Amino acid sequence: MANSEVVAVIREFCAAEGSVGLILPRGWFGRPHDGGMCLSRAVADEDSLVLEFDEDWVLTFGGELRVTATGDGLRIDRFTHVAWDWIGVGAPMSPHERFAGGAVELVSHWAGLRPKFRPDHARREAWLEIIRLHGGVDDTRSSSGSVVMSHADALAVVDDFFAVGVIAGLILPNGWFGRPHERFFRLEGAAADEDSLVLELGKQLVLTFRGELWVAKIEEGILIDGFASLAFDWVGFGDGISHHEEFASGAVEFVAP
DSSP: OOOHHHHHHHHHHHHHHSSEEEETTEEEESSSSSOOOOOOEEEHHHHEEEEETTTTTEEEEEOOOOEEEEEEEEEOOOOOOOEEEOOOTSSSOOEOOOOOOOOEEEEETTSSGGGGGGHHHHHHHHHHHHHHHHHTTTTTTTTOOOOOHHHHHHHHHHHHHHSSOOEEEEEETTTTTTTTOOOBBBBEEEEOSSSSSEEEEEEEEEEEEEEEEEEEEETTTEEEOOOEEEEEEOTTTTOOOEEEEEEESSSEEEEEO
């Protein structure tokens, strides 16, 4: 995806949102979901991209970038480096920070709201449509036109979510597995190839996704959508009875406690 297309996506996203939060490779700039910044200028060439917020704070990316949609906004990565220059609020300081890797996220001002007030699905689809119009994620698309990711990339997102010892509840296309917010699982095993993504939870549950899919971060955890089919195999707790279910559509969510 050319930097000119990346900057077009960012301009449209920021214009639609008005103000955005910023997550740097080291973490949130300021308190999470506390206020936001307005994009005042965005320019790009083959080797760099510059974003200026509120006329004082500037992000300068080097290299050819990638932009992807998350559940809460946009993620910018694959840069060679990013410089962050900003003026301290209430003090005449001008700090300079530089990062050689990682990712930067622009977060919707809706993201900090409680789920019932936050239009995640509609906004996520709008952001995906913006990215589609400008070439997609590495121009990778499903037959329906949706932006997708490889199974290996999807597995990396899932691994990252569970890597810090997170346990999660499971929401299948037909609803919660077990009582909501009462049963949680660890990721015990995972594998990905060109045809499938396989996730093993708690040594008793196995989810096998097939077909193109994508993974998005949401406030409560992560969401997997767009797959062609899902096989869910599990062993009953206490009775040892094996069960098998198939889903041809819908979404799966892993929800943190």
